[in-house]
Amino acid sequence: GQQVMQIPQYQHVQEGEDFTTYCNSSTTLSNIQWYKQRPGGHPVFLIQLVKSGEVKKQKRLTFQFGEAKKNSSLHITATQTTDVGTYFCAGSYSSASKIIFGSGTRLSIRP
């Protein structure tokens, strides 16, 4: 069935180091979204990618959508303690369908 895989499951970095999480689907996605969930909170929408090869930036966050629209990544440059949380990708296989969440990457940071 349709499944979105996400790695790594956990990442523990020193403050100031970079962080990347990767998302992969076995079949072509219509679009992919990224969400952040703080500990004890709910998922909060970050961004949506729709076009093949699309790259979007939000301050220190860079989001990429693969050329084949089967994979995506989120890269955070120079992490800060406020970046702590779990980052989820969520893929959609058609514009009218549900989104399927990856299992998330939990980011923790050593001050």
Add this chain to the structure above:
Amino acid sequence: DTGVSQNPRHKITKRGQNVTFRCDPISEHNRLYWYRQTLGQGPEFLTYFQNEAQLEKSRLLSDRFSAERPKGSFSTLEIQRTEQGDSAMYLCASSFAGQETQYFGPGTRLLVL
């Protein structure tokens, strides 16, 4: 606050009891989604509505689960004869049809003893 709201925020129940959760979406949004999230996992799709019509249900949603959105505004999710495996966070989200961005509520945390 014009975000998505959910009630109750926490529910403790005994196995075999029925529970009902409510979700009030952002008022202009015509799509409403229900998800279940367990510790260390991503939200798992349960069902969604466009206006009052239930358009899709997950195969994971057993017949003990039912959701309604009678007037196309708020929605309820009922779990009958709860089991310990139903313990989870139940999240509601809303969006505009055609826009994939979903706005999540704070969730209802269910504990079945």
